[in-house]
Amino acid sequence: MGRDRSSNAVREDEDLGDLLQELRVLLPGVQTLTAFLIILPFNGGFSQIARSEQWVYVATFVCSLSSLILFTAPAAQHRxxxxxxxxxxxxxxxxxxxxxxxxxxxxxxxxxxxxxxxxVVGSRPALFVAALVTVAIGTTWWMIPLVHRATRKPPTRDSNDRLHIS
Structure with a gap:
């Protein structure tokens, strides 16, 4: 019984370590994007972009800031x-x-x-490139992992209680 608790605790620590490593990958990119977005309106040419693009900027900034808040929340809560x-x-x-x-x-x-x-090249090409990025993110970040999750077999244990994932 004590061995089961010990192996479960080790598994939970490994899972928590994996989670922290994933955050270490995500955070620098989100921090960099948010930092660039923070300084963008203070650039001299910002006021010259179309009003609609300024609203796109606002939405981008709010989304980036929201993701930064959500990604850093576990660290704040843990502390x-x-x-x-x-x-x-x-x-x-x-x-x-x-x-x-x-x-x-x-x-x-x-x-x-x-x-x-x-x-850089106008609104029409921007829509096309943004659509490509949408497909890339939708496929790699969302569809592939969710399909793998839905179709994978549940893990099994052998006679020594070792977990096997097929």
């Missing part, structure tokens, strides 16, 4: 709740926040693509 009494619950909540944060990040990347391409 304020220390010591964690229920690591499993914390891991599930952190996972939920990260997945929710991917939604505004997806939108921010699509809108940022539109904003940049529109400024």
């Amino acid at each position: 304020l709740e220390r010591p964690l009494r229920d690591r499993v619950h914390f891991k599930h909540e952190a996972t939920r926040l990260i997945i929710i944060g991917l939604v505004p990040l997806s939108v921010a990347l699509i809108l940022a693509t539109h904003l940049v391409v529109s400024e």
